[in-house]
Amino acid sequence: xxxxxxxxxxKDIQFAAESKIExxxxxxxxxxxxxxxLEDEKIKSVSFDIAKPGESVRITPxxxxxxxxVKVEGRGGIFPGVISKVDTVGSGKTYALxxxxxxxxxxxxxxxxxxxxxxGPGADYTPFSxxxxxxMVCEPVDGIKQHDYEKAVRFAGFRVAVYIGELARNLTPDxxxxxxxxxxxxxxxxxxxxxxxxxxxxxxxxxxxxxTYVYGVDAKKVLPTxxxxxxxxxxxxxxxxCVSACDKNPTYxxxxxxxxxxMFEEHGKTINFVCQIITNENVxxxxxxxxxxxxxxxxxxxxxxGVIVSQEGxxxxxxxxxxxxxxxxxxxxxxVIITDEYAGRDGRSQSLADADAAxxxxxxxxxxxxxxxxxxxxxxxxxxxxVTKIAGASEETxxxxxxxxxxxxxLTGATNETGFNKLSAR
Amino acid sequence: MxxxxxxxxxxxxxxxxxxxxxxxxxxxxxxxxxxxxxxxRIHEGHTLLSHPLSGSVKPNETPYKSIMLSAGKGEVDPRxxxxxxxxxEACGKFMFKSDKYKPEVYDDFQMIDWTLLESAITSADVx
Numbered sequence: 001x002x003x004x005x006x007x008x009x010x011k012d013i014q015f016a017a018e019s020k021i022e023x024x025x026x027x028x029x030x031x032x033x034x035x036x037x038l039e040d041e042k043i044k045s046v047s048f049d050i051a052k053p054g055e056s057v058r059i060t061p062x063x064x065x066x067x068x069x070v071k072v073e074g075r076g077g078i079f080p081g082v083i084s085k086v087d088t089v090g091s092g093k094t095y096a097l098x099x100x101x102x103x104x105x106x107x108x109x110x111x112x113x114x115x116x117x118x119x120g121p122g123a124d125y126t127p128f129s130x131x132x133x134x135x136m137v138c139e140p141v142d143g144i145k146q147h148d149y150e151k152a153v154r155f156a157g158f159r160v161a162v163y164i165g166e167l168a169r170n171l172t173p174d175x176x177x178x179x180x181x182x183x184x185x186x187x188x189x190x191x192x193x194x195x196x197x198x199x200x201x202x203x204x205x206x207x208x209x210x211x212t213y214v215y216g217v218d219a220k221k222v223l224p225t226x227x228x229x230x231x232x233x234x235x236x237x238x239x240x241x242c243v244s245a246c247d248k249n250p251t252y253x254x255x256x257x258x259x260x261x262x263m264f265e266e267h268g269k270t271i272n273f274v275c276q277i278i279t280n281e282n283v284x285x286x287x288x289x290x291x292x293x294x295x296x297x298x299x300x301x302x303x304x305x306g307v308i309v310s311q312e313g314x315x316x317x318x319x320x321x322x323x324x325x326x327x328x329x330x331x332x333x334x335x336v337i338i339t340d341e342y343a344g345r346d347g348r349s350q351s352l353a354d355a356d357a358a359x360x361x362x363x364x365x366x367x368x369x370x371x372x373x374x375x376x377x378x379x380x381x382x383x384x385x386x387v388t389k390i391a392g393a394s395e396e397t398x399x400x401x402x403x404x405x406x407x408x409x410x411l412t413g414a415t416n417e418t419g420f421n422k423l424s425a426r
Numbered sequence: 427m428x429x430x431x432x433x434x435x436x437x438x439x440x441x442x443x444x445x446x447x448x449x450x451x452x453x454x455x456x457x458x459x460x461x462x463x464x465x466x467r468i469h470e471g472h473t474l475l476s477h478p479l480s481g482s483v484k485p486n487e488t489p490y491k492s493i494m495l496s497a498g499k500g501e502v503d504p505r506x507x508x509x510x511x512x513x514x515e516a517c518g519k520f521m522f523k524s525d526k527y528k529p530e531v532y533d534d535f536q537m538i539d540w541t542l543l544e545s546a547i548t549s550a551d552v553x
Contacts, residue, residue, distance in 0.1 A: 109538060110531035111483065146537055206480055207541035220545055243538075244482035283480040283542050284494075284549035285509075315479030315516060319509060342484075344519040353479055353512045369519060409484075 002180040003230035006072075006095040006173025013050050013100060013132045021167045024174075026100060028134060028164070036163045037136060042152040044141045049381045051103075051133040055118045056378035059135055062114030062412045063104045063150075063242050064157050065128050065250035068097045068165035071234060078165060079235035081216025083158050089234035090227075095168045100132040101252055102164060104157035105382040106139065108150050108209065114245035114412045115374070122374045125414040127422055128252070135381045136160060147208055154240055158251075179230050179264050181273060184302070191272040195305035198274045199229065199259050200295060200328070201418075202320055204241045204248060204312040205280040211240040212249075212312075214278060220287070224279040224294040226302075229260045232276070241312075246368045246414040247340045249312055253413065253420045259310055259338070262419075274302055279324065281317040288320050296327035306334040311417045314342050314368065318353040329358040340365035340415035345407070365415040366423035368408050376402030431475055431550055433543065434467070435492035436460050439536040440543065448547075449497060457524065458517050460491040465510045471499035474506035476546035478513035483538055485517040489524035490539040494546050 009024055016027035030048050037046040051057045071077045074092015077084025103116065116128045123129035138156055140149040182190055203212040205220035212219040214237050227236060237254040249257075260276065267273040279295045282288060299307055307328055311321045318339070325335050337359055341351035347367050384398070398404060408414040413421055428448045433440060436459070441452045455463070461478055468474060476494040479485070527535075 109534035111487070111527065111534060146534070147541075204482075205545075206482075207545045208538060210482060210538075210542070241482070244484065248482070282545065282549065283476050284546040285475055285477060287549050288477070313482055315484075315513075316477040316481070318479075319477060342516070342519055345521070349519045350512075350515060353516045354509070 001091045001228040001230055002178065003090055003233055004093040005177045005179065005233060006093065007098045007175040007177070008095055008168050008171055009098050009174045010100040010132060013134055015050070019167055021171060026097070026164070033160050033163065036159050037138065037156045039159065040152045040156060042141055042144055042148055043138050043156055045139045046156070047137050049135045051118050051135055051381060053118055053130050053132070057118040057381060058377045059103055059105060059116040059133065059381045060114060060384065061105055061107060061382055062116055062245060063106060063108065063153055064239050065252040065412065066102045066157050066161040067252045067255050068100070068102060068161045069235065069255065070095050070165035070169050072169055076234065078162055079158050079238060082213060082238055083162050086215060088231070089236055090231035094234055095171065095173055097165065097168055100134065101128060102157055102161045103128065103133045103135045104153050105135055105137045106153055107383065108146055108153065114242055115410050116412050117374060117377065120375050120377065121372060122411055125372070125408060125411045125422055127413050127420055134164070137382055150209060150240065158238065179233070181228055181230065181275065187272050187274060191268060194270065194272040196274050196303060197263065197271040197306045197308070198277055198299065198302060198304050199263055200277045200279065200307045200309040200324060202309065202311050202317060202324065203237065203278055203280050204317070206283050206316065209241055209243050213238050213240055219280045220282050222280060224277060224291055224298060226298060227276040227278060229264070229273065229276040232257055232260060237278070244314065244409050245412040246409045247313055247365065247417050249416065249418060250412065253416060253418055256420070258419045259308055263308070274304060281313065281320045283316065288323055292320060292323035292327050295324050296331050299328050299333045300331040304333045308336050308338065310338040314340065315353050322354040322356045322359060326356050326358045336361040336363065338363045338365065338417050338419060340417050341367045342369050343367045345369050345371055365417050365419065365421050366408065368415045370408045372406060372408060374404040374406060430497055430553070432472070432495045432497050433492055434460060434464050434495060437490040437492050437536050437539045439540045440492050443540060457485055457489055457491045458514065460493065461510060461514050461517065464493045464495060465514065467495055468506045468510055469502055471502055472496050473503045474509055475550060476543070478510055479516060480542040481538060483535065484520045486520040486522045486524055488535040488539065490535050492539055492543040494543070494550065
């Protein structure tokens with residue numbers, strides 16, 4: 001499967017009478033994007049704002065971050081089974097608006113997640129301090145159930161991102177990258193001497209605000225399966241989770257998954273990147289056994305030499321991670337696992353809630369318990385009312401001088417387990 | 427009445443939702459005490475059916491936890507012992523602040539714990 005990704009670099013975002021992209025500037029009609037968001041009657045009101053890198057702005061509580069894209073050639077459309085009709089995506093030509101994001105914010109539950117600081121020490125930890133952000137804060141109709149509100153905000157973000165992406169349909173990309181994978185037989189013939197390597201991606205799948213969707217299907221109801229890695233670039237996987245924002249994958253990360261992109265860089269050079277295998281992280285232990293059995297079985301059937309396994313979340317998924325690692329290794333397939341750590345505020349506690357000798361190649365995204373002081377910023381998009389209730393924060397979080405004492409857990413993407421974060425030991 | 431499993435919980439929403447149809451053992455105890463109650467049952471021969479660290483709301487942040495165990499008893503299941511012991515140890519890594527939230531937040535914590543349990547019930551009831 002072959003996908004041409006056209007990158008269109010956005011240098012600025014401005015509100016204007018008409019939505020368009022000209023000379024790398026995205027002009028947004030506030031009226032038009034409001035109408036797109038309000039198509040769902042469960043949303044009572046929505047406000048839009050723009051946050052730029054370096055500004056004294058704090059965005060919270062962040063629900064999702066989305067990169068606008070448009071499918072210009074080939075089957076299907078962006079976000080299949082969610083916004084576009086169900087059709088296999090990942091081939092043809094897609095344009096992405098680089099350097100910007102649509103950020104959804106709004107209180108769904110009282111301990112809501114996610115901070116993006118556009119400046120200061122917090123900005124060093126979240127990758128979304130470097131994007132021009134079109135932020136939408138959605139208020140629901142009165143008396144709405146949390147499930148309905150979560151879904152309404154999730155879909156509103158995708159609709160707005162698709163609307164913005166469509167503005168690029170007739171533009172010429174600044175840069176084009178081509179991603180191509182082979183069929184099983186082709187790959188073996190073309191790269192007989194290269195190790196056969198796949199990417200095993202574990203998806204958060206536990207309940208309200210802890211879910212992920214694949215072609216619109218709730219990931220806790222799927223059996224492990226195989227994707228062409230280009231499918232994710234058209235939005236085959238989307239986020240419905242944001243609790244403990246440091247190690248959850250917003251939709252932006254699924255679209256730009258660095259494991260997939262780095263493996264493509266090595267494809268045909270040092271490895272034969274065979275495919276992406278997705279599996280879930282359910283609460284029920286028999287589901288964990290079934291899914292890890294199937295993941296290991298697929299690795300064996302595909303005659304893989306090695307896999308990279310990425311986790312999403314902490315605690316419950318540590319068990320899935322270790323089960324996957326052990327069972328895949330037992331099939332004779334080498335593993336490298338990517339996780340993050342909850343090693344306590346002093347970094348001295350056991351990092352994971354599970355372990356095994358088979359897990360002898362581990363990459364970490366950082367310690368989510370690490371404490372950080374976030375200074376008061378001039379402007380808040382969203383509300384600070386909930387900052388005290390995010391994971392890693394409490395009522396005592398907001399200090400007298402307006403600064404916040406929090407753990408890295410609260411910062412969107414700070415310890416991301418696909419490596420999409422800014423923490424590094426390098 | 428569902429008799430294949432027991433739910434140990436300190437979340438009042440659970441008996442309210444399914445107390446009449448499921449085997450719910452509700453007690454007003456702490457998150458950690460729920461884990462320890464489950465550990466004791468595992469040593470009596472019950473098997474762990476749902477993960478004790480379900481959810482991304484961390485121990486000591488949410489006060490609520492619901493865990494599913496087999497109703498039947500057998501030999502002590504070593505895997506269940508390892509998982510519950512690791513979960514109890516993990517509790518210690520998080521600062522206790524379950525008592526530091528505004529009252530309305532507790533309803534949301536209860537709701538999230540309920541949806542995590544509900545996903546396990548959906549899987550369990552397939553059998």
